[in-house]
Structure formats: structure tokens, C-alpha cells
Amino acid sequence: MSKLYALVIVDVPAMQTNHPYTYLVPKQLHDQVAVGKRVIVGFGKGDRHVQGFIVDLREDLPTQAGVTLKEVQEVLDLEPVITQEGLQLADWLADHTFAFKIRCLQVLLPNALKAAYSKTLKRLQPLDDPQIDALFGQSDEIDLAQLPAQFQNQIIHYRHQGKVEIIYHVKDKVAKKQVPAFKLLLTPEQLDQVAVSPRATKQLAMRDYLKTLESAKLYLQKPAQAASGLTSADFRTAAKKGWLEQSQVEQYRDPYADKNITATKPLELTPDQNFAVKSVQAHIDQKDNRTFLLQGVTGSGKTEVYLQMMAYALKQGRQALMLVPEISLTPQMMRRVKGRFGDLVAVMHSGLSAGERYDEWRRIERKEARVVIGARSAIFAPLDNIGIIIMDEEHEASYKQDEMPRYHARDVALWRARYHHCPVVLGSATPSLESRARAMKNVYTWLTLPKRVNGQALPKVELIDMRNEGKYAPVPDISNTMLNAIKDRLIKGEQTVLLLNRRGYSSFVMCRECGYVLKCPNCDVSLTLHMDSHSMRCHYCGHEEAIPQTCDSCHSRKVRYYGTGTQKVEEQLQSLLPTARIIRMDVDTTRKKGAHERLLQAFGNKEADILLGTQMIAKGLDFPDVTLVGVLNADTALDLPDFRASERTFQLLTQVAGRAGRAQKAGQVLIQTYNPQHYAIQLAKGQDYERYFQTEMGFRHRVGYPPYYYTIQITASYDNEAAAAKKMFTIAGELGKILSPQAQVLGPTPKAIMRIKNRYYYQLVIKYKHEPLLEDYLKGLLIQAQTEEKKGLKLVIDRDPLNFI
């Protein structure tokens, strides 16, 4: 047999190792290896074992002479875990996002399949070293991670002397759940001929039982034990006698073996909805990868449209993929999808354990699930015949991953749709400017749902000018107008949703005498007050200290809390409305698993009058008795140094306004603001997306931002401010040489929060339309920066960044 070589991407995330390495496939693994399977290979001087992905198999030697090849140690998968599509997608991702290939391959898989590494130290002979021998105790092998640092050097010596050896372990992060199974090796005739002592009653029973089974078929042992009344010991004996072969098979749990889901029927569609569904269906039929922008006002029944589009794709024998932002993947939403498609649905979201996520992934891979709904990473679901991809709330920033690979799920969706020849539907009440601009240029097909399904008008939105009303407000955060509106709902037995916009905002402690604000010693941010733990905490590095009684700077005792937390508002509200039942939803009250669901359910059951929360209550909630939506602070995000600040504010206000008046009763929306004249707030008041779009596009055009320009952000950080700045100025200088005059470089500037965990951050942003040299320069930059990385540099390149702060 000829030789076989495997090209392997190894799990060493560095620029220097960002290419395939060639390994020899030993004879006994020839029929196990395949492209897309994971392997364990030795890598580097100490021959440590790492995980890798086979990306190619060849019979001729692809590497130049001079290196002695190592062998593949082990093949980890029975079937490839990365498909041909996955390999191409990983290539594209690596290229598009400037990420390491290994990271792109890993992002395609559930975390459970990522490698967990450990090292153990094995004693090969007595060391005559009382201290270290004591560490070993009775055993000859110990966990190297627990070795005290002071022995490190000594161990290296012993290793050179061959007295100890380091063993590298690679295993999956999460063990697959295995259950015992067996296969009958003999035919019934053969079983009749085996000799069994008449006194071996158990074995006689076993023989009789086995005769009722088919040979060579795999049976689970547990049900077999129950059916036959035999024990696992009996099966073991039968295996020893060669009657059957025992093995372990993988079994997965279904996290949604939830029986309370009632089946739903397709609803009658409005003419607008029907037109949207029909348009997309035609493209599913034609296997045409058209992209649609479905722009429907809040309450226009987008979800029903999605469900019917997906049902159509399924009817054509294809699969459906639906993405929603993590926060709107509520039980309500899951119930709707499960109700329509039942067991065909796999759900991928962060609330699942790694094991559960893996099991859902396996159900998709085995084609038991043909509908996938999930947050960002679900876009990589291992479907092989996608008929439609839907992305709800397409404007949501959470679709962009902010670690390597920095992909946007929308870009991946468009890529996969091209591969599968299927349409993509981007849905939103407030599309991102990028998508809406593409719809205008007919790059996307624009579909609209301008009316609510219940025929209700959009809720009336009123602004409360806090510059005046704030002075007379009974409590700092709630004006009289707001309070009266809430009281009115209490009397009528209707419900209120109150939004506290906390983006870029936190409650901090300030001295009233000297203005001193308590800051984190490691980061350039003020510490946030946490009442649950009675401490001051840093949101970036986790630093925690006691709540100060006196000012650190002037020793005055007049330290006071500023800013607004949900908890403080809750107290204010309760003091004004002692009988009101309030549910508070924020990171503190939803930390526990399932808390999110429980609180919403309680509100839905009318166990409370007021739902008070942060952004997480702005989306997807649909409660018929909510007739008042109040926004307590509309403008905290407006002043952030980010050109998308107004877009986010407009989207948030429009979304939250849509929570009111979903059923028969009309809704009212009150927005407290200090910037009532700001166009984002004025146009959110009118819920006038069209004028907002025009206004914002004008602004983006004038200052040259997306969608008129592409952007790439480069961030450098060091533990030394001057070094970080110097690096960025060097890069800016080099960019000046390769960029055309049409491109612009903003910065370098220190980041808005310059210091986090004692590292200093500088950034620059490149705005450009067409720069043929830029990609190659940036790739070169990453290679060139690798030497400096040893000195503590961290360099991040982010294409199309969503956050500029």
C-alpha cells in the first residue's frame, strides 16, 4: 500500500503556525483518517500532543525534503465533523476576518469538541529527592498543573536525566454521554449448539433471551436487561463466552423534551404578509440565493411570516435556519417555533450546557432536526441542504462576535446561502442602515409589512422634557407625567413596562464636597455600586472593594451615589406606589438559570403590574395587557463617542415602543429625555423610520461613515502606554504610504476607556471604499507584529466594527 499523508491544522493559535502541517498516516489508521476529522498529533520539541483538523489527504509528499515527518497519533472522530462546506467556510472566514484558521474551524463546532489539555508528570525511577518524592506520594503520576512553581527547574533536570517524563493528554471538553450496548455474535442455530451447564440458570436464560434477538444488530443493554430480567454481570459473562460483543454507544439528551408545547396551526395571513411569503417561496423553488429585507413595523406579524417560509422550505425537502438575538430567544419564541415544527427543531442558545449544545448539534448532524433556531453561532449549524435562512432583528449588534473570529452572522448567512442556493430573509422593524441602503440599491429585495396585524395603530409616543419636568419630579428618575400614567394603569388593571437604558451608564459614587469619583485601580472606569454584594465593583476587571464611608480624596463624609440602577428605581417607584407589584429584570435578577423565563411568565400571568428592566425587556415580548411603555432615560447612549449612538437609540426606542398595545387595547408610550430636540428621539417619537433613515444617511454621507464607506478598526494594547501609542503611530504612518487619497485614517487615539486591567489601548479606524493594497498590508502587519507579541503587544484587526468605543 502506498504512503498516505495528512495535512493538519494544529490547535496552536499563532500567526507562525497558521498553516497546515504534514503528518504521516500510519498503516493502521489508513481507513480511519478522512478530511474533516479531528486528530491528535505530536507537535514541537517536547512532542506535546495537540488536537488538529485534517484538511487534506495526499499520497504524494507535499512538503519539501529536510524535515522528518511525525505520525498521526490518533483519529478522534468516526465521521468527519467538518464538512466540505465547513472547510471552505473556514477558509473564507480566516481570510475575511484576519483570524487564525484553527479558530475558524473551532467556531464551526460546539464547544464540547474543543480540546481540553492537561499534562501529567510520570516518575520513571526514584528521585532521591524527599520534597519531590513526597509530591508523588504512593502514585507515580501527578498532575503537572498542581506542581508548585519552585520545583519547575528541578523537574526539567530530572526530565533531561530521563528520570521523569511529561505526558500530554488531549480530550474533548465534555464527555459524550455513553451507555452500554451489545451486538449478538452468534446465529440462533449457533446458540443452540453452545454448551451451557444445566446449573447455570442465568446463562440458560441469557441464551433463550438472545435467541429472540437478531444477530449483528446493536441493542442498548439497559432496555435488554429490563426485558430479560438479567443483570449487567450476566451480559458481561455472555460477552466473555463470545456470544455477544459489548460496546459503548453515544446517547444524547433532549433539553427540550418539554411536554407543555402545544401544536400551533399556520395563521391566516394579511395581504402584505402573504405577498412576502409568496415572494420568498418563489426563490426557494428556484434555488436562488436572493436576499430579502423584510421591514415590518412592530406587531406586524413577522414571526408568522418566518414560520410559513420555513414550513415551505421543509415541504420542499430542505432545511430551515433561523437566527434571533440571544435576548429575544425567549421561551415564548421557542414555544412558537416548537409548536409549529415539533421534534424537527433544534435550539442553540447560551442557556444550554456545553453537553446539551453538543447533543443538539448532533441531532442536526444526523438529520433528526431539520429546523434550527438559535443565536449568532447557530449560523454554523451543520445543515447540508438549507432551503431558507432567516435573521430576525437583523440590526442587532449581538450578531457580531467580538472575539476571534470577529464575524458578523449576516455575512456568514449570505455566504452559506450562496453555497446552498437559498434565499436569506433579514427581518427588522428598524433595519440597519447598511441593509436598508442595499435594499434601496436593489442589492436586496425589499419587502414591507407597514401595518400591524391587529389593525391597531402604532402606539402614541409622547416625550417628557426632563429639563423642566425633572425639577418637579417626586423622585429623581420618575416625572409626574410618568407617575400619573402608571397610576392610571394600576386603576384600570392594565400593565406597564418601564425601560431603564443603561448602555454606557452606571451608578457610581461621588463626593459632594470635592467631586471625587471612586475609580478602579486597574482600569480607567469608575466603580459601580452593587447592592446585592454591598460592594463597589469594576465591570471590566472584576476588582471589588468596600463601599466608601468617607471620600478618599478630601475625607469628607458626604459621599453619595449617582446614576440610576434598576434597584434604585424600584425603590423610588415602590415608595410612590406602595401597592404596585413590581418585577425587576436586570443582570442581577436574571443571573440564575431559568430566572429570565420565570420572571416573564409571572408578568404574563399578571402577577405583577409593572415590569422594570434594562434592554433585555425591549425585544420580542408580547403581552396583551401592556398598554403603557415608559422609557426612563432615553439619552444615556446618545453622548457616547460612537457614530452609531443615535442609530442605536432610535432602534431601541422604536422597539420598546412596539411593546405597547399589541392586542385590542391601544398603547401609550412615554419617553423621558433631556434631549427632546435630538432627531433620533424626535423621529422615534413619530416612529418614522423613513425620515430617520434619510436623516441618518445624510449624516453618514457628510462625514463618510458606513454604509458609504467600509471601516476597519485596528487596536493595539500594551502594558505601557507609550509603547501602545508608538505602535499605532507607526501603523498609521505605514497606512499613509499604501492607502489611496480616497481613504481616511481616523486616529490613532486612545480608546474611550484607555486602560483596562492595566493594559493601555490605542485604536485607529480606516475608512475606505476600494483599497487593493489594504488586505495584504493588514495580513503582513499581523505577521510582522508576532515578534512584538512576545514583548506584550496585542493587536486586533476588526473588519466592519460595530463598536467604536
Next chain:
DNA sequence: AGCACGCCGACT
């Protein structure tokens, strides 16, 4: 990333 090699200062 992690490991070895190699070239400089402070010690038995």
C-alpha cells in the same frame, strides 16, 4: 502557545 537553544550577569 510552549519548548529549547543561546548568550549574558552573580554565585557555589
Next chain:
DNA sequence: GTCGGCGTGCTC
């Protein structure tokens, strides 16, 4: 003279 500091470079 050696031990061990960490800067440099490579890993199929």
C-alpha cells in the same frame, strides 16, 4: 568555572 535569567526562533 556553572547556574539560571529571559530574548529568539521553530514547531510537520
